[in-house]
Each structure stands twice: as C-alpha cells, then as structure tokens.
Amino acid sequence: MKKTEIAVIGGGPAGLMASLAAAEMGARVTLIDRNSRLGGQLVKQTHMFFGSEKEYASIRGIDIGKILSAEVLKNPRIETMLDSTVIGYYPDDGVLGVEVEEKTFVKIKPEKVIVATGASEKFLPFENNDLPGIYGAGAVQTLMNEHGVIPGDNVLMVGAGNIGLIVSYQLMQAGVNVKAIIDAAPNIGGYWVHASKVARLGVPIMTSYTVKAAYANELTGALERAVIWQVDNKWQPIPGTEKVLKVDVICISVGLSPLAEILWQAGCKMKYVPQLGGHVALRNENMETTVPGVYVAGDVAGVEEASSAMIEGRLAGLNAAKSLGYDNGTFNEKRREALEQLESLRSGPVGEKIRQGLAQLVS
Amino acid sequence: MRIVKHPILSFERGREVEFTFDGRKMKGYEGEPIAAALHDNGVRVLSYSKHLHRARGFYCAIGNCSSCLMTVNGEPNVRVCTEKLREGMVVETQKGRGDIK
Numbered sequence: 492m493k494k495t496e497i498a499v500i501g502g503g504p505a506g507l508m509a510s511l512a513a514a515e516m517g518a519r520v521t522l523i524d525r526n527s528r529l530g531g532q533l534v535k536q537t538h539m540f541f542g543s544e545k546e547y548a549s550i551r552g553i554d555i556g557k558i559l560s561a562e563v564l565k566n567p568r569i570e571t572m573l574d575s576t577v578i579g580y581y582p583d584d585g586v587l588g589v590e591v592e593e594k595t596f597v598k599i600k601p602e603k604v605i606v607a608t609g610a611s612e613k614f615l616p617f618e619n620n621d622l623p624g625i626y627g628a629g630a631v632q633t634l635m636n637e638h639g640v641i642p643g644d645n646v647l648m649v650g651a652g653n654i655g656l657i658v659s660y661q662l663m664q665a666g667v668n669v670k671a672i673i674d675a676a677p678n679i680g681g682y683w684v685h686a687s688k689v690a691r692l693g694v695p696i697m698t699s700y701t702v703k704a705a706y707a708n709e710l711t712g713a714l715e716r717a718v719i720w721q722v723d724n725k726w727q728p729i730p731g732t733e734k735v736l737k738v739d740v741i742c743i744s745v746g747l748s749p750l751a752e753i754l755w756q757a758g759c760k761m762k763y764v765p766q767l768g769g770h771v772a773l774r775n776e777n778m779e780t781t782v783p784g785v786y787v788a789g790d791v792a793g794v795e796e797a798s799s800a801m802i803e804g805r806l807a808g809l810n811a812a813k814s815l816g817y818d819n820g821t822f823n824e825k826r827r828e829a830l831e832q833l834e835s836l837r838s839g840p841v842g843e844k845i846r847q848g849l850a851q852l853v854s
Numbered sequence: 855m856r857i858v859k860h861p862i863l864s865f866e867r868g869r870e871v872e873f874t875f876d877g878r879k880m881k882g883y884e885g886e887p888i889a890a891a892l893h894d895n896g897v898r899v900l901s902y903s904k905h906l907h908r909a910r911g912f913y914c915a916i917g918n919c920s921s922c923l924m925t926v927n928g929e930p931n932v933r934v935c936t937e938k939l940r941e942g943m944v945v946e947t948q949k950g951r952g953d954i955k
Contacts, residue, residue: 525917527938537862537863551862553862553863611914611918611919612913612914612918612919614913621903621908621910622909622911623898623899623900623909623910623911623912624898624911625911625913626911626912626913626915627913627914627915627919629914629915629916630912630913630914630915630916630935631915633915633916633935634889634890634893634915635857636863638865638886638887638890639856639857639860639863639865639867640855640856640857640890640893640894641855641856641857642893664860664861664862665857665860666857707909711898711899712898712899712909713898713899713909713911714898750918
C-alpha cells in the first residue's frame with residue numbers, strides 16, 4: 492500500500508491550489524486526477540476572470556490552468572497521479588481505492604484527504620429531453636474548446652446564468668449561431684457584463700421561457716427542432732405562447748450539483764442545501780468536514796465559481812498541512828488572507844445566495 | 855465540423871488515424887475522445903436504450919453521466935466521451951446494455 496501525507500482528489504482550480512498551499516507549508520502531497528492532464532474545467536474557460544489580482548483576475552481561465560498546473564508539476568513535494576480515478580474511500584482504515592489507467596487498482600493510505608472533485612451538470616425535464624443533440628453546457632465547451640469540434644449549426648441555450656451566457660459567447664467565437672438564450676426565471680441570472688456581450692451580438696435573451704418539447708429528425712434520429720413556451724410568475728407554462736426554433740443543439744445550462752460520492756462513503760454528515768447545488772458536507776471554517784482529516788474545497792463543497800474554488804483550495808491545503816504540524820511561518824497570515832478574500836468575493840448582492848447556503852453549513 | 859480558425863484558441867491535434875463506425879471508415883485524430891471524432895463525422899446517435907430503444911447521444915462529455923456508452927473493439931459500455939481514439943479502432947452502436955463476452 493502506498494502512503495502519503497495529504498491526498499488531494501481532483502486537479503481542478505481547488506485541488507491545484509490545495510496541493511500548492513499544503514506543499515508550501517512543507518507537507519508531502521499526492522494529487523490524483525482522472526484526466527490525462529491537470530486543470531479540471533479551467534482548460535475550457537476562454538474568458539478572463541474577475542476578482543482581485545491574487546485570484547488571477549483579467550487572465551483567461553485556460554491560462555490560469557496552465558500556470559497552476561506547471562507550478563504543481565515542478566513542485567518536488569507534490570506527486571501527481573494522472574489517468575487515476577478514486578473509486579472508493581474506506582472510512583474504517585482511511586484508505587483510498589484508485590483505478591489507474593483503467594488497468595490497475597492501487598490502494599493509498601493518506602493521513603489527510605482533501606476532496607476537490609467538483610460538480611456535475613444538472614438536467615431539465617421536458618418531452619424528448621434525451622435526444623442526441625441535447626448537451627450539457629460544459630459538454631459543449633469540452634467539445635469545442637478542448638477538442639476543436641463544433642456541436643452543431645444552430646443552438647438554443649437554456650439558462651441565462653453565467654455559464655449559459657459565457658458558453659453562448661464561446662459558441663459564437665467558434666462560429667456557431669446561437670438562436671436564443673432562454674431562462675424560466677423572470678430575470679437574467681448572470682453578470683450583466685456577460686449578458687451585454689451576447690446581447691450586443693444580437694442574440695435574444697428571453698426570460699420567463701422554458702422548453703416544452705424537443706423533436707428529432709426522422710432520418711437521423713437526432714434533434715431537429717425545439718418548442719419553447721412562456722411561464723407565468725408561478726412558473727406555470729402559458730398555453731398559446733409556444734414558439735418553434737429550428738435547432739440541432741439544445742444546450743442545457745441549469746446549474747451544477749456537487750460530485751460528493753466520496754464524502755458520502757467517508758461518512759461525512761451531509762445536508763441538502765439548494766443554494767449550493769444539492770447535498771454538501773457540513774464543515775468548519777477550515778474546510779474540514781465532520782470526519783476528522785477529511786477536507787473539502789471547490790464546487791463539491793458548494794457550487795460557486797472558480798475564483799472562490801481556488802481560495803477554498805488554498806484554505807483546505809493550508810489547514811490540512813498545519814494539522815500535520817507543517818508551518819513555514821506564514822500559516823496564520825495566509826489563512827487570514829484567504830478567509831478575507833472569500834468574504835470579499837461573497838460580499839454584495841451577487842454573493843447573497845452563497846451566503847445563505849453557507850450559513851446552513853459552516854460551524 | 856472542426857474549428858479551423860478561433861480568435862483565442864489553437865488546437866494541438868494528434869496524427870490523423872482511421873477507424874470504423876458500424877463498418878464505415880472514418881477519420882479522426884489520435885488521442886482525442888472517440889465521441890469528438892464521431893461528432894466531427896456527423897454521428898450523433900451513439901446507442902439505443904435498453905427498454906424503450908431510444909436514441910442516445912453524449913450529454914456531459916467528461917465521463918460523468920454514461921449517456922455515451924458504445925461497443926469499442928468488441929468491448930461494450932465504453933464511455934466514448936473520454937476513451938481516446940486509436941488507429942484502427944472498431945466502434946459500434948450499442949443496443950441495450952451490451953454483452954460481455
């Protein structure tokens with residue numbers, strides 16, 4: 492059995508920062524990721540980030556991913572396992588089961604675990620919602636921004652939150668026509684800066700609209716058109732308001748839910764918090780769950796966005812290292828700094844939902 | 855369809871390889887997901903569901919949702935959204951849950 496001081500599960504923004512912070516304090520880290528490269532979903536974010544300089548503001552997500560991955564790979568205290576999927580956590584003896592390259596099974600016994608597994612895309616119920624051509628927004632990003640293949644010619648974007656707006660813009664960068672962005676809510680959920688970018692390019696953003704049904708081309712079996720309709724202020728559809736859109740792609744961007752399987756296996760106390768995307772682990776200010784030595788960071792700790800994921804990761808990494816006695820003399824300062832940054836990111840009206848969610852979670 | 859010109863991104867692609875989809879010869883790039891190569895070749899329907907035989911495509915493209923299971927080189931239930939394309943691969947539409955030989 493392989494031993495390590497801190498195992499970090501997931502090499503996205505949270506996991507990368509957690510690894511770097513723990514290594515900086517002096518701990519030995521094993522970073523495990525199921526992909527062939529680090530960076531998580533950063534590798535497909537072509538937009539520039541907000542926040543302050545410390546969270547890499549005004550740098551594109553893809554470049555932040557490259558910067559952090561390079562730092563991790565050259566750090567002698569961090570061992571990186573790629574193509575490695577953590578498929579089980581055995582709470583009795585604190586052992587992780589890891590499938591490496593879908594061939595070998597490796598057992599790892601860490602002293603501390605930081606779970607930074609991210610989130611998966613939610614789905615939307617409507618008639619024929621399983622047709623080929625109906626994809627998650629993240630899937631569309633992966634296909635076009637990572638692999639350079641466009642998803643189709645004409646897209647209906649469902650969801651006017653930040654992801655829906657950003658992916659719409661990215662679709663247009665790739666030369667794809669976005670017919671409309673719809674959202675069942677009466678308001679645009681995302682930042683105005685993202686909404687303005689697509690609106691300026693002539694894409695209608697239709698609030699209080701949802702999908703009624705999707706229909707396939709009889710020959711190909713894949714999506715050919717969508718029917719949308721308006722909803723009233725009680726979210727009830729209004730018959731007679733139907734509109735038909737000829738689209739070969741419906742992109743679903745209705746939120747994410749935490750990928751928390753390992754936390755359930757570890758026996759962490761979980762709570763359903765809709766503001767944070769689903770079931771999340773109860774935790775303290777140091778990102779430690781109710782199972783001592785098991786930490787969380789990033790979307791799995793509550794769906795938010797990449798900047799806060801990075802700081803949560805740093806916080807988890809610092810605290811996990813400190814709990815093993817590692818401190819290069821800067822722990823207190825770095826910890827305080829991270830907590831302040833999180834508070835500032837979550838301040839104001841934009842962070843209200845997150846604050847409500849975290850109030851139910853953090854002890 | 856491949857993105858040829860992009861304002862921000864450039865794509866590093868592997869060498870061009872041949873594979874077959876239900877017996878038809880197709881081309882893709884080595885190391886990219888099988889689903890990306892199929893999509894570029896216009897293939898949207900990857901499998902048919904077990905009970906109602908409904909057409910299935912991919913949904914998440916990162917190995918979470920299992921909507922994209924196909925038979926690859928005779929092995930069923932391969933997640934083609936993450937499985938890497940190799941020269942000469944035999945990719946087949948999967949019907950139902952697939953048989954393990």
